[in-house]
Amino acid sequence: MSTAEEQELLAQINRLESRIHRHKNQHSQPPAYSRGIYRTAPYSRGYRGARSHAPTYRNKTLVLNGQARPDATATHTDANSSGAAWVSRTDRHLQLINSSVFEKDSQARASAMEETQRLxxxxxxxxxxxxxxxxxxxxxxxxxxxxxxxxxxxxxxxxxxxxxxxxxxxxxxxxxxxxxxxxxxxxxxxxxxxxxxxxxxxxxxxxxxxxxxxxxxxxIKKVNVPCKTFSWTGSCLKGPNCRFIHDPSKVAICRDWLFKSDCPNGDACDLSHETTEERTPLCVHFANGKCNNDSCPYVHAEHSQTDPVCRDFGLSGYCERGAKCPDRHVFECPDFSNSGACKNKGCKLLHRERASVLRHRATTAGDNDEDMPDLSSDDEGDGPAPDDIxxxxxxxxxxxxxxxxxxxxxxxxxxx
Structure with a gap:
């Protein structure tokens, strides 16, 4: 080989080595810390007298032949198509389980827990x-x-x-x-x-x-009596264990809907948005002869202020007799309005006193004393208590x- 050819070959080798070194310098980064220093960084492994290690990077991506990374839309679609077959569960650690296996395992666990409780x-x-x-x-x-x-x-x-x-x-x-x-x-x-x-x-x-x-x-022996808590609030904490009936069609009217014709809860409201005569109180202005509202949502019925308060409506917010009920449908405590006393210490109903009612009660007190039964006599005696088995x-x-x-x-x- 001639001298000119050798020099040309050496020059090509030098150029190739230079390109290789430049390529390495572009893709490799030196360690960010010196040798022999203890660090608490997540990926450091240094200790005194040991060689330093290059940091480990997670979520690496392998690119072959300069191919572009897969499209994010395609990856998302594949994840959605396969996600229905997998269920994540946290049991001491996060687990990814096939849906069919998870269902069988859940049934087996439920049966085992039931058997354990029985034993x-x-x-x-x-x-x-x-x-x-x-x-x-x-x-x-x-x-x-x-x-x-x-x-x-x-x-x-x-x-x-x-x-x-x-x-x-x-x-x-x-x-x-x-x-x-x-x-x-x-x-x-x-x-x-x-x-x-x-x-x-x-x-x-x-x-x-x-x-x-x-x-x-x-x-639990059910009784054919509406649950007052469910009828008044639309829910009952006792749930299926309650002795009384939970009828969603016989709940009280929503106050927001009655006063404003609008409810922030919308269809999720537990109370009723139907202004029927069974759950709507009497119109105060109609009783005074001064109601001029053609679309008045309240019930127009002839009643005197001295008429007793309906017990069903007062305690449950619903009365099946509606406008035909001889008692007044108002949001008041029936015990306090009718007798002047309420024995329920936690009563949240309105306790309203009216001068006309007090005068009427005073004039008829003598006649009603003999006929008034003892309200506490039902709780005494030798009969069984309501909680008896x-x-x-x-x-x-x-x-x-x-x-x-x-x-x-x-x-x-x-x-x-």
């Missing part, structure tokens, strides 16, 4: 029953009120609660009141041996576990009494 309830039920039987066995000979009935079956054991004798039945789950007991009322709640018993409507006592099982099974509904949770109870008190221990 836990059964365990507590057995412990409560054993605790009561242990108490009866330990105190049958020392407490005069808990003695065995003579010439009776093995299940006829009696126990006295506040001077009232009860027979122990259903393996200690039910205490039946003896027929020759005094006329005193059964206590609503009695604690015997650390176990609570609740009164039934028949005057008997049932164990706490039985009453709780009835509540958990939805054993229905004995018929308890039987399915206690079991049948076809066989004689075998209360074995000969053992020296009771298993817990």
């Amino acid at each position: 836990k309830h059964l365990k507590k039920e057995q412990m409560e029953k054993n605790r009561f039987l242990h108490y009866v066995r330990q105190n049958a000979s020392s407490i005069p009120s808990a003695v065995a009935a003579p010439n009776a079956a093995a299940s006829k054991y009696e126990i006295t609660v506040e001077g009232i004798r009860f027979q122990i039945t259903k393996q200690g789950s039910k205490l039946v009141r003896a027929p020759d007991n005094p006329s005193s009322a059964t206590p609503r709640l009695a604690t015997i041996g650390g176990v609570r018993f609740y009164r039934t409507k028949n005057g008997n006592l049932v164990r706490h576990g039985i009453a709780k099982a009835q509540r958990m099974a939805g054993g 229905d004995s018929d509904e308890m039987e399915e949770f206690i079991g049948h009494d076809d066989q004689v109870d075998e209360l074995d008190f000969s053992k020296d221990y009771i298993g817990f």
Whole structure:
């Protein structure tokens, strides 16, 4: 090879090396920190006496042959098409699970949780029953009120609660009141041996576990009476556990809609936006003969200021009799307006006194005293309280009494 060719080749090599060095200098950055210095930056690994490392960058993008990055629209479309098949869940850490697997796993978890609650309830039920039987066995000979009935079956054991004798039945789950007991009322709640018993409507006592099982099974006896809270506010915190009826078509009218013909909640309002005569109060100007509004939303009915306030409308904001109701439909407390006293300490209704009503009440006070029943007499007496448990509904949770109870008190221990 001639000298001219060698020089030309060396020149090309030098030019190529220069281009390579320039390309490297453009795409490589030196470390931002010196060697051997400890730093708390997220990607630093330096420590004393160690070599420095180049920082690690996340979310890298590999570009081959100068191809452009994928379009963001296409990526978004692919994510949406595949997103329906995946579900994110946070269980100690964020997880991405297939929707079909997630559904099966959720059903299995729900079944497992339900089974765990059932076994836990059964365990507590057995412990409560054993605790009561242990108490009866330990105190049958020392407490005069808990003695065995003579010439009776093995299940006829009696126990006295506040001077009232009860027979122990259903393996200690039910205490039946003896027929020759005094006329005193059964206590609503009695604690015997650390176990609570609740009164039934028949005057008997049932164990706490039985009453709780009835509540958990939805054993709430519904009554055909509208819920006052739901009718007045449009919602009830008790939900399905409320004893009363929740009828969305019989709720009170929205005050904002009645006064302004507009409601900020719109269709999401729990109250009614229908100005019907069943939920609309009386027109005050019509009662005075001065209503000139042809589109008046209030009810035009003949009533005197001395007429009593409708109790249904006052407490619920709705009265099925509408304009035909003989009482006044106003937003006032019916107890205070009609009798001058309200026993509800937390009453939020309007307590309004009128001179004409007071004069009318004063003139008729003498005639009404003899006919006025005692308002508190309904809460007294020996009758069952409203919160008493229905004995018929308890039987399915206690079991049948076809066989004689075998209360074995000969053992020296009771298993817990």
